[in-house]
Amino acid sequence: MITERSSRRSQENSSGYGTDTRGHALRLDDVTKVYGKNGRGVRALDGVSVTIERGSYTAVMGPSGSGKSTFLHCAAGLDKPTTGTSYIGDTKLNDLSETKLTKLRRQRVGFVFQAFNLIPSLSVLQNVELPVRLSGESVDKAWLEEILTRVGLGGRAKHRPAELSGGQQQRVAIARALITRPDVIFGDEPTGALDTVTAKEILSLLRACVNETGQTVVMVTHDPIAAAYADTVLFLADGKLAGRMDSPTADRVAERMTHLGAWA
Numbered sequence: 001m002i003t004e005r006s007s008r009r010s011q012e013n014s015s016g017y018g019t020d021t022r023g024h025a026l027r028l029d030d031v032t033k034v035y036g037k038n039g040r041g042v043r044a045l046d047g048v049s050v051t052i053e054r055g056s057y058t059a060v061m062g063p064s065g066s067g068k069s070t071f072l073h074c075a076a077g078l079d080k081p082t083t084g085t086s087y088i089g090d091t092k093l094n095d096l097s098e099t100k101l102t103k104l105r106r107q108r109v110g111f112v113f114q115a116f117n118l119i120p121s122l123s124v125l126q127n128v129e130l131p132v133r134l135s136g137e138s139v140d141k142a143w144l145e146e147i148l149t150r151v152g153l154g155g156r157a158k159h160r161p162a163e164l165s166g167g168q169q170q171r172v173a174i175a176r177a178l179i180t181r182p183d184v185i186f187g188d189e190p191t192g193a194l195d196t197v198t199a200k201e202i203l204s205l206l207r208a209c210v211n212e213t214g215q216t217v218v219m220v221t222h223d224p225i226a227a228a229y230a231d232t233v234l235f236l237a238d239g240k241l242a243g244r245m246d247s248p249t250a251d252r253v254a255e256r257m258t259h260l261g262a263w264a
């Protein structure tokens with residue numbers, strides 16, 4: 001989101017994530033998503049417009065069924081809006097063929113899911129390199145090493161996912177998301193499968209990716225404590241943006257969620 005705080009950090013960032021270190025990482029312009037035939041089904045997103053600035057950390061919250069996953073899917077190019085436009089950087093996703101969208105998701109977007117989604121037969125190193133290899137490009141070894149060190153897996157490069165704890169597996173997923181220097185990393189409940197202490201470590205790591213390297217992170221979560229790690233929380237209700245909160249605290253987020261009827 002455009003805040004003075006994140007804007008300043010973005011301008012100080014010199015590590016070159018994405019194609020441009022200034023301006024927005026993603027934008028949704030009056031996006032509507034209707035599931036079902038002839039536009040008569042469920043209106044999962046209903047006229048959502050939002051701009052998320054580079055180098056910011058945004059949490060997306062809302063009651064169950066409010067459209068959080070749909071928002072993430074439309075923003076990340078995993079699904080197409082019924083009407084409206086979505087952009088990653090200055091690239092309009094609506095215009096892209098399926099092949100170009102696949103390439104964009106591989107090269108310019110990182111994903112961190114609740115279930116880690118690592119390839120069990122590959123080592124840590126091979127999992128992290130995968131998005132670059134799939135793009136047919138050569139791996140920047142110095143960057144790879146730096147990322148593995150940053151996520152605290154320097155000594156585990158040859159291990160397989162099954163030999164790692166849940167928290168370590170999520171660190172691999174974060175490293176894999178970082179390897180292409182994406183415009184944005186999307187997290188879908190990234191701490192949902194972790195215990196409280198490990199969840200805090202992972203949230204701190206995502207925070208460090210933003211603070212220290214200017215990465216943009218957008219994370220769907222049900223957890224006010226997780227949302228409090230973000231610069232800004234976007235609240236969704238019935239497919240519409242129902243407000244935003246800058247510099248959130250867990251208590252304020254929980255209170256807002258109660259007002260949205262999340263835990264009624």
Ligand SMILES: Nc1ncnc2c1ncn2[C@@H]1O[C@H](COP(=O)(O)OP(=O)(O)OP(=O)(O)O)[C@@H](O)[C@H]1O
Binds near residue numbers: 068
């Ligand atoms: N593929 C689909 N087909 C039909 N309806 C769908 C589909 N995906 C989502 N929906 C509906 O769209 C609405 C928004 O769903 P979405 O999964 O985006 O909400 P959410 O906020 O992520 O929910 P939760 O917190 O429970 O995961 C819901 O009413 C849901 O039932």
